[in-house]
Every structure is written in C-alpha cells, then in structure tokens.
Amino acid sequence: MSDERDETQGVDISEAPGWQAIDRWVTTHFPAATPHQFASRTPYELDEPSPLPAITVFETRAPAGWLYVSYGLSELFDKSAPDPDLSGFGFELSFRLPADNPDGSLNEHPPLWPLKLMQALGHHALSTGGGFDSGHILDLGAPLVPPGSDGPDDCKLSALVCVPDPALGKIDTINGSLLFLRLIAVTADELEILSKLELGALVPCLAELEGLGICDPARGSFLDDPQKSKILRRYKLGIEL
Structure with missing residues (x-):
C-alpha cells in the first residue's frame, strides 16, 4: 500500500494504554x-x-x-470521548483469513487487500461517528477482493455482516469498554436471506455456517453446499435449533 508501511517496531505505544490493551x-x-x-502515515486524516x-495482522x-x-x-491514547463507559x-x-496455501502454510507477509478494505470501513466510521454495530450489513455492490489485487480472482463475496468477534468478544480498558466486531463476508444470494433475519x-446462523468467523475469499455460495444450504433455509423458515 502506498501510504502504509509494515513496521512492527515503528510505533511508540508507551503512551497509548488503549493500544497496549x-x-x-x-x-x-x-x-x-x-x-x-501496518501504520498509517496520515492517521485520522479523512481526506487520505x-x-x-494502524492495522495489525496476527498469525x-x-x-x-x-x-x-x-x-x-x-x-x-488519552480519554476524550464524552461517554466514560x-x-x-x-x-x-x-477480519480473519484462512492460510495462504493449500497445504496450510502461510506466506512471509499477509495479503494486503484487506488493509484497503478495513481502512475504507474505518474512513466510513470516522466520518459518520461510528456507523457499525452487531447485525450491521454493508452491501458492497462489488467483489470483496478488488480485481488486480493480491487476493483471489473472481471473488463471489460482495457484502459484509458485523457480528461480535467469536474469539475476542468485548474488553474493558482504562478508556472504557470496546467490542471487537468481526466482519463476515457473504455472497449476494446469502445476503438475500441473512438481511431478513433479526x-x-x-x-x-452465521455461527453455524462458519463458527470461527473465517472469510475464505475463494469460496462459492453456501447455498451451493448441501449441508450449509440447509442451515440457511432453516433460518429463512424461522427454525432455530
């Protein structure tokens, strides 16, 4: 990315208790x-x-x-928001991706295309004063993986659903609590069903489809999978186990 750099040691967080948490x-x-x-050279600059x-990628x-x-x-860093809680x-x-290679191995560096995605969503949140919560759905109207990026070609995923992160959940920090919202990517036909659910x-439903909340950008629709299509159709009919 032209305006970000991979700097595992490049950011001084000694005065950033929220970051450390x-x-x-x-x-x-x-x-x-x-x-x-990946630290931004232009933090909080909405015209950039x-x-x-920063966005940190963990193995x-x-x-x-x-x-x-x-x-x-x-x-x-410092507490400035009006809500103390x-x-x-x-x-x-x-956002979580599977291994880079079919044998389960990872490349030396993580894929870069999710950084642009998350920065775009961060721009939306910063410019609107939040804008995301559990159950929030964002129809991208285009493939999740941009053509020509370092992701798979012909990505069928075109929408995102926000749910509480199944692993990280919610934490309390010195500046108040925060919830980790996991971005779950879905196809257009999956979205047609999911968007109608409370x-x-x-x-x-999403936990049954993908319990770890991993996004495989190369996958097809769950509706083409004999087992996962049953889950979607069951929830569509209002039947929960």
Whole structure:
C-alpha cells in the first residue's frame, strides 16, 4: 500500500494504554510470531486513504491463517470521548483469513487487500461517528477482493455482516469498554436471506455456517453446499435449533 508501511517496531505505544490493551488481549488469544503492523502515515486524516492509525495482522494457528485488527476506532491514547463507559466509538474491527496455501502454510507477509478494505470501513466510521454495530450489513455492490489485487480472482463475496468477534468478544480498558466486531463476508444470494433475519437469529446462523468467523475469499455460495444450504433455509423458515 502506498501510504502504509509494515513496521512492527515503528510505533511508540508507551503512551497509548488503549493500544497496549488491544495488543495484550489479542496476543493472549492468538499467541504467535511477531505481528505485522501496518501504520498509517496520515492517521485520522479523512481526506487520505488510510485514516486509521494502524492495522495489525496476527498469525493464527489451529487453523493457520491471518487475523486483521483495526486500531483507532477506540481511544488508543488519552480519554476524550464524552461517554466514560465507552472507549471511542466502543468497537474495533476484525477480519480473519484462512492460510495462504493449500497445504496450510502461510506466506512471509499477509495479503494486503484487506488493509484497503478495513481502512475504507474505518474512513466510513470516522466520518459518520461510528456507523457499525452487531447485525450491521454493508452491501458492497462489488467483489470483496478488488480485481488486480493480491487476493483471489473472481471473488463471489460482495457484502459484509458485523457480528461480535467469536474469539475476542468485548474488553474493558482504562478508556472504557470496546467490542471487537468481526466482519463476515457473504455472497449476494446469502445476503438475500441473512438481511431478513433479526439479530437474534442472524448471529447464531452465521455461527453455524462458519463458527470461527473465517472469510475464505475463494469460496462459492453456501447455498451451493448441501449441508450449509440447509442451515440457511432453516433460518429463512424461522427454525432455530
């Protein structure tokens, strides 16, 4: 990315208790090699393509893959938001990819295309004063993976659903609480069903479809899968187990 850089040691967080809290929480759940940190040269500048201060990508195990976490929608440094119980907007975004290769191995560096996606969503949140919550649906109207990027070609996923992160959940920091919102990518035909579900059905439906909240950008529609199509149709009919 032209305006971001991979700097695992490039950001001084000694005066950033919110940042440190996120680091501690995520590495407790996903202990692995040194994370890849992509720090923006233009944090909080809404006329720039990378307004989030940073996105950190953590290596995951069992299964192997990548976990992307945003930094900057909660309060990373001093407390300034008026609500003492919430840190900033009260959330950060997370996004999880499977292993890069069919044998389950990872490349040296994580894919870059999710960074642009999360920065765009961060721009939306910063410019609208939040804009995301559990159950929020965003129809991209285009493939999740842009053509010509370092992701798979012909991606069928074209919408995102926000749900509480199944692994990270919610934490309390010195600046207030924050919820990690996992971005779940879906196809247009899946969205047609999911968009009609109430939050109380939407979250368990997605948990049944993909319990770890991993986004495989190369997958086809769940409606073409004999087992997962049954889950979607059951929730469409209002039948929950």
